Amino acid sequence: MTPTNDRPSTPELTVGQEIHGYRVIRITPLQAIDATLFLLDHMATGARHLHIAKADAENAFGVTFKTVPTDSTGVAHILEHTVLCGSEKYPVRDPFFSMLKRSLSTFMNAFTASDWTMYPFATQNRKDFYNLLDVYLDAAFFPVIDELSFKQEGHRLELEGEGEQRQLVYKGVVYNEMKGAMSSPDQVMSRSLLNALYPDTTYGNNSGGDPAVIPTLTHAQLKAFHRRHYHPSNAYFYTYGDLPLVDHLAVIADKVMGRFSRIDPNTEVAGQPRWSAPRTARYTYPLAPTEDPVKHSQAGLAWLLCDIRDTFEVLVLAVIEQVLLGNPASPLRKALMDSGLGSALSDASGFDADNRDTLFACGLKDVDETDAEAVERIVLDTLTRLATEGIDPEMTTSAIHQIEFHRKEVTNTPYPYGLKLLLMSIGSWLHGGDPDRILQLDADFERLHREIAAGPFLEKRIQTYFLDNPHRVRMVLAPDPQQAAREQEQERRELAQRLAQLDDAARRKIEEDARLLQQRQESEEDVSSLPTLARSDIPPEVQTCAPTALDGELPLWHYAQPTSGIYYLTGALGAGAVEDALLPWVPFFCYAFTKMGTRSSDYVQIARRTDAASGGLGLSAQARAIYGRSGACLPLVQLSAKCLTRNIDPMYGIVEELIAEFSCHDLARLKQLLGEYRSALEAMIVHNGHRLAISLSARGFGTAGALGETWGGIHQLRTVRETAKAADEKGLRDLADKLTAIAGSLFTPDNLVMAAVGETEAVAAARSRTLSGATLAGFKRPAQDLTFALLPPQTAPRAYREGWSTSSAVAFVALTVPTVALGHPDAPVLSVLSKLLRSVYLHREIREKGGAYGGFALYNPESGLFSMASYRDPHIERTLQVYAGAADFLRAAGLTDEDIKEALLQVCSEIDKPDPPGAAARKAFLRRVVGLDDDTRQAFKQQLLQVTKAKALAAADTYLTPGRAPTGTAVIAGRDHLETANHQLTDNPLTLHTI
Template structure:
């Protein structure tokens, strides 16, 4: 069937916000609807979206999302998704389960690569094999462990055990579920670990038949590939095989309540923890359907006014109340459900404060509705929202468009309804002009007069993890005792069959069906980013990047510094967090934030550390301050930055205490969800000076520092921060980068010297009364040696084996070892080894066979180290052995040249990722600071193409030999620690782990 006759055009729209046209097609035979947004973006994207409405919390939609990608009719492989990961140049490749839909998107800047992924993904969702063994692998299964005890495992099962270990995740789930008790949203589409084992294979199959049909699909296409090419491909490859058989399914609306309700839940914590101020209390309102897009924009603006930053009135009122330490993990506007939800509350509180928190929120809203908003506050919020929509952001634009399309399309409205921001914003401004108290009326109608409100209290239960574990063990022991001989035999046979399925190599002829790019398809030359450079001083320079930034100007200041005292190192993270949040003399922090919103797109500050490639012994340490402003009003924003640098102040002790508490709560809430990050940093700190300071600033050490600082005198702490800030911001050691149009970069460049003069005067004034950090050498430390900037940093003192004890139902296992250093002959081959491991052996051993959500390997040649880490992992010792075994297997035989070519395609393809103007300017700037010029980049690119199977084998053998001295760090719960201690088969022999209690 030709394209013209296979589809009907339902509607078209001009979409000026996206410089394109949207067209909605209907595939006549299958009933599938296809929306194509055609514009000039070369980073094309597609997505297959299905309405998937769960009827329980078995996680069937989530398990199906995993399993459809484990083999299909045309690609009957163990894991076609993994094959794509091995050799695609994708900029996005994944799948996501939402509460009422499942989405399979991919993006790529290379046309053929995108169609390759679409061919595999389309066959996966419409024609999956759905083998029983793969259902058990991805979902849940019973099996016997090494002690012949019965256990439950499965990738989704273990993933959700990790999710249900996080207080923040539990709070988020309960807040949304509490408002929808009469709809399918009351279920967890991801799966509740207590319920997942109830799902049968038959129910799993039935769910796919019910929902994964083109009639129930919404297909999104985006970019510069012509619609006809897409449509002909979809018809030929997939849609032409189906007849229309069902209607698109939409979630029911929730009947409204006549009075608010209260819900309570618990979250697991380690028994050793201090449980005071560890609860969260959140108020949630059900608003209106998200298909009312103009109303949704108005609600997002109201949310920005109320909660957009630390100085926003509702945020400030909650923090100033002293009833909690930080905003609750659920706050603001949720738009991924059929009806919008607004939430506000506090964490770091006590359950008995729930009524006081509710009273504080409601009284603040009443006061705002009665007294009204300062027009400057409202205008700042409007500019902030407009800035957000105007600015080009990192990541595929098609993905952001996809979310806006599905927000309306999934619920029966037009796919283009959410793509008219400019028009909707203009209409809102007109409405606000006609009705100046529009936002105040919205508070009254949507919140104060809305009885459909829930108060959700989540409190810590130190006995929950132990109790649930004992209940599970008792259930499994009883189940073990009740097994008939036939049932036991079946479990053992299924385990053997699954192991065979997992370990048996795929048929090479079938693997060859998967379409891939070849290294010859990837450009040989690196992408070059032009810039202009002129000196500012003996150790500083001004860089200008002329880019099309859509009327936005970006300024980056990087101040070099060197080694600091241990105390000063511990303060760096707090300095970054407090720099723009503390106010100025005569300007409270909320007033300052209001000015930031009015005059800029944002000001940020943080510390960055990276090895200088001109001398691997030296680390370039930078205190970074970044500003973004609109061209038409850049002077306002620039002068606000001048004032900040010239008057930076931390004397508001009450505010500093708030910042500390907020940062501490944020880190406490992030430890378990990001356990791989924290364990990974911890394992690396003893091998590299760079990683030692990174761990000190951003890792577990920082968590411990923040706890101690919270007990200190804030006045003295504020004075220390001021000295540190002025010590780091040495105008003689600053490099400046400006990104924008040529005319605007020239204009701002003429202003920069006056900014540095202001800073120099402030430092001079402070040095007469205070002491700058860093001793006699100052923050510059050792300065420049042999023409290479940076400082030599010693590795940290770290145990070879450390266990980070937290309330986690699964583990995060990290290992770090000595590897090849940058500049050595095998350095590029080590990068290839890392890719081969994470897209091959580690995936198979730790995810497929071990049941973990994932595992990764990373080559850090600039530090001469190599590292492994797993995520939401039911095992620890087994995973550590898998790391070693993977290296042994890779060293045992030479990698297949075809597999090596796929790795090269993936590594070379990173260069093709489109960059936003801001990314391009800042990336080029950082490369210059770190000694990375285009000639070096081209040499590395050529070396990737030249890597041989023999070199891969050499690196694997070197790493295998070094693994016996690996530094290990495991983050997990008490049960996993005991299991690890009992294991005597660890690489390097049995050994005790030093335990660090995290108190989370």
């Protein structure tokens, strides 16, 4: 059925009404977000549908299935990948990825959680919404799931080498993805925690897949899992936005529901049987043999708590989490950190309400394994003290304020707002809870306030949920420097044994499958059956947000915006006057700025006041290239703060005290923060390895790239790690002096420009508060003056070619080449070329054929750098060959105008991604600081719409042909992997370093 072309509001529906085979069960006004909730079920199949009608053009969809694996083969995860490899109506090999090229979506993805799999998208274009809906429905309910797709996405055997060197190897996208994931301590900790606490339910399994178990999954098992789980009787549909519900229901009923009858999918998750006594558990993670295992363990406690459907108890536990761990002054967090046993809270610390039974975990990382009992004593002693002596009422008030603030704030980070509402409610809804209870907690908040006023309510809950609860485990996650080698040897022996057992028929089958898969991957296919948008569907204008006034007395820009009762303060400070020797420490200064305390208040007092009055405040360091100033680098520190409008005065008081009285005299606290910061940098290596590799490869091309690596890359980690290892009293005093000097360079009278964002009354109140204070009113410069001191351009480019070793079973491979920046005629062409290259070349070569999780091409119009990168990649040398062949491929590929249009759609979907009013204003202000005005943005988009195939090919020839320009190469991988690659890269090996 084709939906109507206009956008009528949702018609008046009534409870009990039947429409398109659905029955309306509930209609609930969501006054807090100015929306209406509709809950329906499909009478024939039992499918559920949740619709949130709201005046928001960014419409969202999601269909979620309860997926409850009984093993760690990764069946749910592999199925998520495989259903997106072709369907009944769209039998192309990758309709999902193809639709990324044919859409203006603001979000497209698929998720596998411990007990559900979700297929969500969002878009601002009505035609696009129904195009994507058609593809998503066909993919989920009528996928092909052929054996070759299973082998590509899940796992397969291939023969490599010749003669006596002939060997079997495992390949597969999910297989390599999970090898990478299980190299990360935080991933291992999270999955081990579930295994320890839920040994008798689906949560005890690794839903993503254990690499040692993944190869046991069969194609028949995958198809059977789909038949049972991907059925309307097991489906939870969700729609959001200003498109009419009736149209959604008509399409879903027409496309899906008529082909199914109700079944019992048997996917209910029973509660974990409760223990009668606490337990202990020990797990290990792989550590590079070059790293010292001493004090590299994690230790802590975890409890099984309430049923996820009990919204009041979930709220109570969220408040208790905030009280215990929410800020540096929180008693449990402070007790753990003050012990000096570890560097930061253990991974997965906090309250987790994603599973049928909720959990709470806390502990320390970077401890000695023998410290586990000491960590347990600290946790239990702190909880006992709070239960018996009571919780400071101000801490309870602040905790509730934090939860209320973040529920009130409308953001699109990291997901569009409509999808954030789905993710908030899906866990409870899947297990029989009411989604409207999750989305409007007013009654629960009112009850909570009454209970707290009546007596020691939270203290009693701590006693019940923690001290008297025997379902508790003491967890240890210990490093094992031999684990990776042991697992590799086990895999080698297993594959050698399988090779020895292969008969001729089995060998021919493996070779034939490899040939057929390669043939499929390299074949050109007709994707014309897939729906698409046209160039004419692209909005010709960019979205803008202009200031409502520039202040005449203050360096202040005014942005009057409908921000739902929240006020935002943002500011820009130039860091160009910071001494060269101090520049590497600017990011740590930003990290420590709000966490150190002041001359008048210690860090505990500052933390408590911050949580009581704001929704967060802090500094961030950015190395920016100024638009229109070739080679110029603006080292920038951004100030951000936000609060409910009633809290403008106390929030400004904190900001002014931090600026005027910043102090590093508390050396013990400084040492704590240094350890926390180092730990956070180390944790990002495996998660953001592709970004770090790009940063390393780009650092030789321009001052901004070099400073970006110094501030946010591997070199920042090395700087911090070196200092942290020798953090004696003298070293800490030296560091304190550096931070004090940085503060002195930043907070000078002519070095701050601010923007006030909020409702008109809030902006006026904030201006008055600024004028009345001694600190912010003391910054004197014209509001229109956004020029700050710049760092000089690099004298000459330097093409690094490096390998950086770490604990990882997979690689991250990046190559960067300097091109041209925004303002050059080729800039829009390079933007299109980056999407084109990923779509028609890198996705196939790096992911489909190479087995990496992803292959990317990125063009940065600010710096003029063009990068290619891979994520969780089993290859190094082959991937570098792929990069080198990019220009040759494009010349020979027979590109079409349709290819260009698809790449253009991808660029414009990013440009046109909407922001809520507060974020839109803050981004607009920052764009002005770095020299990007709206006229330039509009001109760039107009030039984008004129990009042709000839221009794209010319740009590829000019900038991507090997030898035309210096290139930077960086690989992050395990040491053995790097050394093996260097044996193949004999003509131009990587210079090896250790992270």
